[in-house]
Amino acid sequence: MANYKEIIATYKDKPGGIIEAFHAIQKEFNYIPEEALREAAKAFGLSEAEAFGVATFYSYFSVKKRGKYIIRVCTSAPCMVAGGDKLLEALENYLGIKLGETTADGRFTLEATECVGQCQGTPVITINGKPIPEVTPERIPEILSSYK
Amino acid sequence: MAQEMRILLKHADQINPESAEDYIRVGGYKGLEKARGMDPRAVIEEVKRSGLRGRGGAGFNTGLKWSFVPQDIEPKFVICNLDEGEPGTYKDRIIVEKNAQAVLEGMAICGHAIGSKKGYIYCRGEYPHLVQLLNKAIASAKACGVLGDFDIEVRMGAGAYVCGDETALIESIEGHRGNPRFKPPFPGVAGLWGKPTVVNNVETFACLPYILVNGADWFAGIGAPNYPGTKILTLTGDVVNRTYVEVPTNVTLREVIYELGGGIRGGKKLKAVQVGGTSGAFISPEYLDTQIDFDSMASISATLGSGAIFAIDETRDIVEIVTRISRFFEHESCGQCTPCREGTFRTREIMERISSGKGSIQDLKNLELLGKVMKDTSLCGLGQAAPVPILTTLKNFGHEYKRKLI
């Protein structure tokens, strides 16, 4: 976990760049580790509380360790009426975890999200940001099998 | 038979949105060239005269908004709002995916009009592919020399609906939590880093090249006179065609749902339609012959909003759907002001109680009172709009609530 310092240094001089830095850190680690948060606070001249406040304001950022693949299920109304709730339940059953949890092997974290702007293909899930439209419970094993 | 009218999306899938050359081949950057040959004041006048009103939801006259920007303060900023968080909405993504260069051109036209050399595009965190696309599009436009000395930078949001509010968006670009600011001052006077800033929606910017090339009168003559032009709508829910369409603003909801949308799935009957996204009003079918333009929607106490059209069929439980929507607002409230923070929490709690069959008549009365207070006293549009789905369903579909009471 060395290179968060380099990442932060790249954004340090950009006005308001802390959010960009958090994006880059999270891309690397899948969450924002505490050391990185402290380093970012220093680099951007904020108190640790302020930096923490920024990181936790945005639902895309996580300050908790997460799995390798983050599955997010859209729970907004258009996806809900297209079967999103059943899909979420099926994912919980298939993975053997509840919403917000990570599988024991550290592979998958299951999260809920609001609309991800792919509503032509409701219900939608995303895996590490990649949208997958029109997901049915039956398709889950096949879809997840490509995430090793 | 109602038909699409494609202006912004005319060359969709025929040109590479990243390529300025492709765009120039179909007439692109002529609008900017023309604008740069005009006095900035005249450009503002032209845009004002076209009648273009903001496509981000508030429907404010774009030229008029630009005219409030003081001339003598430097620097000034142009911000393109690509935060698009309203559930059921993806039109701005489509515009960028199909015609990104028009958005850049529109921003540069605005830059010339208000005297700004720097633009930002604030792209929601859920659209990382658009950040890449836009960066390539900007590089391509720069390589062609068409943007001149106007610079555009893309910034990424991180999953906060409230950052779609222009002042929260500005806070976010500055690297802060996305808490909306108290207005006034408006961003046009004191926005990004306290400097004059114009924030417009993606679709608003994308209209500008066509207005400059074809003239204000041409644009003013399309669709509804009070809200001219085309509008890109996204159809979700129980319609046959869950798709997007670009239509003149004088089409009716009925035409959109039954002709372009192909009607309701499985031959069922329509129960309700929510226009403008999750913060919009639920309308009953008797109003289907209303035009979609901003003022016509307002005349039936609805909002065109982002142009999302969410149709639900007769078998749907509207109370359950509104309960879900109330959870959205509780989740997305920034927590800065009391009516919204506490109100979204309480309305969600009451909605869940009613939905699970444990609500009372008093709960309905409390919802109405609470909703009214939230509408009147919340600091930003989020808290003001949060009770709208509840209040409009209480009014138009009250029997569905009463059926569930103990």
Ligand SMILES: Cc1cc2nc3c(=O)[nH]c(=O)nc-3n(C[C@H](O)[C@H](O)[C@H](O)COP(=O)(O)O)c2cc1C
């Ligand atoms: C909670 C909230 C969310 C908003 N979300 C968006 C959005 O996603 N996109 C947008 O363009 N405007 C959004 N707006 C409206 C903006 O504040 C602003 O009015 C708009 O970007 C101005 O552009 P326009 O005049 O071109 O419509 C939102 C407003 C509020 C209060």
Ligand code: SF4
């Ligand atoms: S209305 Fe809600 S979202 Fe807006 S400032 Fe108040 S708490 Fe924040």
Ligand code: FES
């Ligand atoms: S409502 Fe689920 S992606 Fe838009």
